[in-house]
Amino acid sequence: MLIEIKVPDVGSAEVDVVEVLVQAGDTVALEQSIITLEGDKASMELPSTAAGVVQQVHVKAGDKVSEGTLIATVLAAEQQTTSEPAPSKTLEQTAPPPATPISKQAEPAPSIASSSAAPAATAPVTANETSATKIVHASPSVRLFARELGVDLGKVTTGSGRKGRILKDDVKNFVKKTLAEGTPTTVIAGIPGIPVVDFSVFGDIEVQKLSKIKRLTGQNLSRVWLNLPMVTYHDEADITEMEAFRVELNGEKAKDEVKITGLMFIIKALVAAMKQFPSFNASLSGDGENIILKRYFNIGIAVDTPNGLVVPVLRDVDSKSINQLAVELAEKSAKARQGKLLPNDMQGGCITISSLGGIGGTSFTPIVNAPEVAILGVTRAKMQPVWNGKEFMPRLMLPLDLTYDHRVIDGAEGARFMAVVKQNLSDIRRLLL
Numbered sequence: 001m002l003i004e005i006k007v008p009d010v011g012s013a014e015v016d017v018v019e020v021l022v023q024a025g026d027t028v029a030l031e032q033s034i035i036t037l038e039g040d041k042a043s044m045e046l047p048s049t050a051a052g053v054v055q056q057v058h059v060k061a062g063d064k065v066s067e068g069t070l071i072a073t074v075l076a077a078e079q080q081t082t083s084e085p086a087p088s089k090t091l092e093q094t095a096p097p098p099a100t101p102i103s104k105q106a107e108p109a110p111s112i113a114s115s116s117a118a119p120a121a122t123a124p125v126t127a128n129e130t131s132a133t134k135i136v137h138a139s140p141s142v143r144l145f146a147r148e149l150g151v152d153l154g155k156v157t158t159g160s161g162r163k164g165r166i167l168k169d170d171v172k173n174f175v176k177k178t179l180a181e182g183t184p185t186t187v188i189a190g191i192p193g194i195p196v197v198d199f200s201v202f203g204d205i206e207v208q209k210l211s212k213i214k215r216l217t218g219q220n221l222s223r224v225w226l227n228l229p230m231v232t233y234h235d236e237a238d239i240t241e242m243e244a245f246r247v248e249l250n251g252e253k254a255k256d257e258v259k260i261t262g263l264m265f266i267i268k269a270l271v272a273a274m275k276q277f278p279s280f281n282a283s284l285s286g287d288g289e290n291i292i293l294k295r296y297f298n299i300g301i302a303v304d305t306p307n308g309l310v311v312p313v314l315r316d317v318d319s320k321s322i323n324q325l326a327v328e329l330a331e332k333s334a335k336a337r338q339g340k341l342l343p344n345d346m347q348g349g350c351i352t353i354s355s356l357g358g359i360g361g362t363s364f365t366p367i368v369n370a371p372e373v374a375i376l377g378v379t380r381a382k383m384q385p386v387w388n389g390k391e392f393m394p395r396l397m398l399p400l401d402l403t404y405d406h407r408v409i410d411g412a413e414g415a416r417f418m419a420v421v422k423q424n425l426s427d428i429r430r431l432l433l
Contacts, residue, residue: 138166213308237422269424300349377401
């Protein structure tokens with residue numbers, strides 16, 4: 001007897017077919033799950049109402065179906081021909097046709113399995129199966145979670161739930177492992193591209209070719225943005241006394257001498273903090289299993305040039321004076337603007353400083369210059385009234401923005417590091433300790 005299996009009333013106009021668990025020629029048992037449907041709030045495994053051989057499957061993964069849609073036809077086994085429903089019977093029918101007497105109690109309509117049920121006769125997935133053919137068992141919330149992260153569930157080989165069902169923790173662990181291995185593009189779904197727009201239809205336009213520096217910088221920043229879980233911490237440092245000392249030092253210099261900027265003090269304050277917090281002077285190994293601690297202190301300084309942003313590196317800043325650093329930075333900044341920096345001038349940095357102080361702003365979110373694990377952003381200082389416990393006093397406050405790689409540095413450590421940087425800037429005598 002040929003039995004048609006159709007979609008019952010599932011409470012929605014349309015539902016998605018997310019898994020087809022059988023194919024033509026398969027032998028199925030009574031109540032064995034043959035297909036998984038996904039609605040707005042739950043996934044449902046549809047059971048077979050007959051034991052026999054699947055003759056034809058009429059749907060595929062990705063289809064949208066509704067009540068009455070034909071799912072499959074099954075050639076029922078002989079032992080069921082006396083008690084099975086008529087060929088035209090669908091899943092939503094709950095009683096036999098009135099004109100057909102039945103000697104035993106009519107079989108109730110099969111209920112739709114809960115999202116925690118698993119197919120009864122699903123063969124284990126082999127390592128050679130692709131994500132397109134692999135049967136994936138996961139709840140709608142887990143599927144949504146995976147889609148938000150861009151994860152192909154077909155690539156998640158370990159399911160810790162009941163009978164191998166994939167849970168949220170399995171997806172999280174998969175992403176962590178993928179990022180640590182440095183090969184996310186092979187397993188994470190591609191990001192949809194931005195549609196191409198012909199702007200000339202709206203008015204006159206001019207096309208300028210992007211400089212090579214900007215193109216390479218954009219590629220690197222995009223790679224970092226997709227691979228690093230970054231956190232930015234914002235704070236302010238009181239630099240009233242530091243600025244007064246800087247102005248005094250520059251007043252003692254001859255006209256042809258290089259002037260000292262606040263950036264020199266920030267470099268020194270940053271290095272002093274890095275010595276207390278070695279994880280900021282580190283990089284994550286390629287396999288994500290180890291932290292490489294550096295015993296040298298090289299600071300990258302982001303420099304704006306006509307062709308784009310470049311980052312020359314000041315080496316061994318812990319052993320150089322404020323004046324030496326000022327001269328070296330002036331030389332490298334000039335080379336950067338002239339396009340004369342060599343590759344070696346921009347390699348070996350431990351941490352980067354990106355300063356917008358000469359332009360303005362109150363805060364921003366700098367992107368880590370990987371393989372470094374942190375970057376310090378600086379914007380323009382301004383006078384503010386600060387309460388000292390008795391009265392408000394005018395103080396020069398410098399906004400600081402610290403972005404760090406959360407795989408290496410946690411939130412509490414980031415806050416403590418910034419507190420030390422602030423302390424060093426507020427009282428530069430501490431840099432002598």
